[in-house]
Amino acid sequence: MADQAFVTLATNDNYAKGAMVLGKSLQGHNTSRKLVALIGPQVSEPAREVLRNIYDEVHLVDVLDSGDTAHLALMKRPDLGVTFTKLHCWTLTHYSKCVFMDADTLVLSNVDELFDREELSAAPDPGWPDCFNSGVFVFRPSNETYEKLLQRCTEDGSFDGGDQGVLNSFFSNWATADISKHLPFIYNLSSIAIYSYLPAFKQYGSEAKVVHFLGKVKPWNYSYDPKTKSVKGHSQDPSMVHQDYLLKWWDIYSTMVVPLMKEHYGSQPFHSGVSEVDDIHHGVAHVHVSVPPPPPDISSEERKQKWEQGQADYMGMDSFDNIQRKLDSFLN
Structure with a gap:
């Protein structure tokens, strides 16, 4: 299917790492479609070379x-710069149909059947x-649609800023x-849903496929020990993803992406731009995430209020393992 493609966007070197892993995951599950990466000007030349090694375009x-x-549209709405960048995917008119995937997605099995769907799925x-998540969607490139989208941006902006x-x-x-046009949730399993x-x-x-x-905390913000195959790092981010998926991401990164980085970065150390990273020539890039102090004990009423406000302690008493143990105890 030379006229169909998976498309992603990397605005900087951090998201370029995500795009590299995404591309390798698509290849690893034997996609028959082309791979296209849109990149922003902040992506470094070595990172671009790695992407060119993985993506067809x-x-x-x-x-x-x-x-x-x-x-011209951006002159009127400078606040939507990143949004305009993503909308450029509609200008890929040498393709008849595409599937856009955010750079912070990971393919778990072949998803070529998505091309059986129509715009906008x-x-x-x-x-x-009642809103769709724009992390994964099927679309048909069209300059007419592109210009209409820009006009909508200029006139109405974005109700969520993106x-x-x-x-x-x-x-x-x-x-x-x-x-x-409603894709099953397994094609865009949002990490926050695991806990909600x-x-x-x-x-x-x-059954999840993507x-x-x-x-805010992405897979590349953690550290990985290739000897024990374990992900390290601690976060109070309420949408932290399940550990198994982090391990899958880091396995692809460490075994398939890092060797390409060694080749294209030469003597340059690779820095994530988030926190200090080891020189890539010393092995896998380790991202060191500081561990915040444990939160103080709270009453059951305060805990209930935090849940209602979407501020549950997903790394502490409300962690996946603790909730699972309570469910198992209840069911047994």
Whole structure:
């Protein structure tokens, strides 16, 4: 299928690492489609070379200096710069159909069947299921659609400040018009859903085909010990993903991506831009994440309020393992 492609976007070297792992995961599950990466100007040349080694096409997308329709639109809405960058995927008109995947997604099995779907097909967002999550979606490249999207950005902005708000406003009938455009959640398993509906994850999680590492803390913000095959790092981020998926990401990164980095970075150490990283020539890049002090004990009422506010202690008393133990105890 030479006229169909998976497309992703990397705006900097951190997300480039995610795109590298995503590309390798697609290849590892024998996709028959092309791979395309859109990159921002902040992606370094060595990282671009690694991406070119993995992807069939790597396109520099810089709306600030492009002088095209996006540049003119950005003059009116500079707050939507990253959104405009992502919308450039509609300009890939040498493809008849594409599947966009955020750089913080990971493919767990072959997902070529997504190309049987039509624009705009996507999975529901766990935070507001009448909206789709824009981390994975099927679309048809079109310059006409691209210009209409930019016009929508210019006139109405984005209700969430990003591409998801713009796309949901533009494809506003997604929730009601055609159920065939609702992708099963297993094609965009948002990490936060694992904890918000644990019984469903226990029932259906093994069927997941794509995991989406939502939240501020990404897989590349942790550290990995290749000897013990364990992920290290501690976070109070409420959308921390299940450990098994982090291990899958780091396994691909350490065995398939790091060797490419050694080749293309030469004598340059690779830095994530988040925190101090070891020189890549000393092995796998270890990202050191500081561990915050343990939170003080709270009453059951305070704990209930934090749950209602979406501030549960997912790394402490409300961790996946603790909740699972309580469920098992209740069911037994």
